[in-house]
Every structure is written in structure tokens, then in C-alpha cells.
Amino acid sequence: MADEVKLLGVVGSPFVCRVQIALKFKGIEYKFVQENLANKSDQLLKYNPVYKKVPVFVHNEKPISESLVILEYIDEVWKNNPIFPSDPYHRALARFWSKFIDDKIVTPSFKSVFSVDEKEREKSIAETTEALEILENELKDKFFGGQEFGYVDIAAVYIAFWIPLFQDIIGMKLFTADNFQKLHKWSQEFLNHPTVKEIMPPRDPLFSFFKGVHDNLHSSSK
Template identity: 65%
Template sequence: MASNKEDVKLLGMVESPFVSRVDIALKLKGVEYKYEVENLQNKSEFLLKYNPVYKKVPVLVHNGKPISESLVILEYIDETWKQNPILPSDPYKRALARFWSKFIDDKIINAARKALYTHDEKEREKGVEEIEEALHLFENELKGKFFGGDEIGIVDITAVLIAYWLPIIQEAFGAKLFTSDKFPKLYNWSQDFNNHPIVKETLPPRETLMAYYKGHYERHVASNK
């Protein structure tokens, strides 16, 4: 385990749910680390050095060695710091957790982008249908309090985008994609997740995200006039 904060650095930005995944995992593990805020409009030499391929956050730097891409980082964290595991020990359950984590990025996020950012009405409607179908499939996978059972696991952490970010983004964009009446089990899960003591203290302020995504939406509308 890291002996002090200088052993572990997280390059990130508070508005990113992908960075939040890593933030939450490190906090759940009790790992001390230094958070370095990045500006993707003016990328630091450290970001370009540590993630020359994608030039994006998050980047975890452990003893000078960088790891990029949030799902890869989550697995690295779980393998490096054994306390409070976020991946199941059973190989089949472990594979399922990887499957559903990837499902969130491949299906739910892509459908949400289509539903929120597409100006073509038919494409937008298609995006809404796709995200509703994906969220129903995801909700049906929820068997307990959390996707990880009684404790938060990698699927819950990956889904922070659904639990915390999506309600804020849809409000900023004037959409209704994830609601308590459409997805009651998933909505209850999101409340339990967001109110988990460690998660709650780690999530960025709602007002910060709302201001960011409202500005994002206004720029998006202006660019398509």
C-alpha cells in the first residue's frame, strides 16, 4: 500500500464521471493520493507525458507509472490494494462484473449522447429508445441493494454516471431519460449509492456540475444554429 500521498497521483477534473470512478475506488480502498486538476483546453505537460495516446483524464500515476482509461484503472486499483475488494473473487461473477461495466460505457453512454446531443429528431428518438432499453436491461441485473451485493462493487462505481451525473445532465438539457417512475429499482439504487458515506463525500457539488452542463448545452445549441 502507498506509504504517502506522493506515491499515488490522480490527474482529473471534477466534471468528469470517469475521473469520479477512480476517485471513489481509491477512497473506498483507503488509499492516500494527490489529486491534480487538469484543464483539457490547456493540457499540462504531465497529462501529455503520462497519457500521450488519448491525452484525456483520468490518469492514475502510481510510483511514477501511469495507467489510463477508467475501467483499466479500477481493475489496477483492485489488484494493487487488496483491502475492500471491488471485483468478485469468483471468476464467473468477475466476468459478469466486467461485462456490465463495459455495457455501461458501450450501450448506455453512447445512447445517452445520441438522445441528448443529436439535433435530428428521428435520431434523437432512436437514442431515447436505446437508452431506455439499455437502462431496463441494466435494472433487471440489479439483484440486491447494490450491483456488488451488500457492498459497492465495480459495476456500481462504473455506474456513477447513471446515479449522479445523468439526472443532472438531463435536467440541464431539459430531458427525461432516467426517472423514478420508469426505473424504480434503479432509482432506489442510485439514492443508496449517492448517499453511501464515502461516495457522498467524494462526489462533486451538484451546483458545480449543473453550471458546467448548462453551459455545455448552451454552447451545443449555439453551435448548431
């Protein structure tokens, strides 16, 4: 039986983008199924009844949710172009830092843009900045795992693409070449990687979309 590989997603989600980068990097053919989150498909509800969210990766009708879990699965099944280091200790560090990025950077930085509670927004900006400082110190090479592109870099796509987008929406210079020199350089290397370059969505429509969401939230909360 030929492999049937599907990805349920939306354009503009950093979590979906992680999976797309891994699939592209490994040269895996797949069908992208565009979801409408305002009107979720029966397929999405069937494949991800717990969270009803994208991405959902479906391999021969077996669904997996949670982008970091999907990346591990893809790397275990398709062995070419590994995204995980082979050494167990470095694998553990890669898992640790990816979780750190989700817990300490993605979650608070999202709140720092979209929360309508001013105190929560300020607290989230401080938390994001502190976590970015920790990550800046962790970055020792061209990519997180060394000279080769890997799991932590893919998890960090949010920092390279979405943080600059979001800070332009709220008109704030949180993440720049001046205050996060190493991370900023990494983000340029990462976005210019041939695999990533091909996958990233166009910036302008996403900027308009997220700006609309932001402006809507903030005007209706007044």
C-alpha cells in the same frame, strides 16, 4: 520507497469520479492533479500520449489510462476493501456489465444530450432507455454485486449522478423513480453510501457548466 500515487483529472468527469470513489473506498492517499482540458499539461501529454484524456492514474511514475482498467489495477494492488468479487464467474459478470454501461448507456446518453443532430439524439434516447431497462432487470439486490458495494456500482456512477443532471438540462424525464423503480432506488443507496457521498462534486456548478456546453452547441448549430 513510499508509494507515490497521483490522479490527473477534472472535477465533473464521471470517469475521474470512478477512480476517486475506488481510492476513497480503499483509503488510499493520493495527490489530485487538476487538469485544464482546454490547455493540456505536458504531464498529461506525457502520461497519456494515446488519448490525451483524463483520468490518468500514476503509481510510482507508472501511468494507467481508462477508468475501468484503473479500477482493476487498484483492486489488484491494494487488496483491502475489494471492489471485485472473488469468484471468477462473478468477476466476469462484473466486467461484462461495466462494459455494457460504457457502451450502451454512457455513450448513447451523452449523445442524447449533446448531439446537435436531431435524429441522432432521438435514436440515442431510445438506445439509452432500452439499455436502462436491461440493467433494471439485472439488478437483483441492494447493489449490483449483492449487499456489498463494488465495481459495477462504481462504473454506474454515471447513471446515479450524471443522467439525472443531464435530463434536467434537456428537460426530459428519462430516469425517474416511476419508470426505473429498482435502478432509481439503487441510485439513492449508492449516492448515500458514505464513500460516495464524500466524493461526489457539488451539483449546481456542474449543472451550470454542462448547461452552458449544451446551450452553446445547440445555439451555434442553428
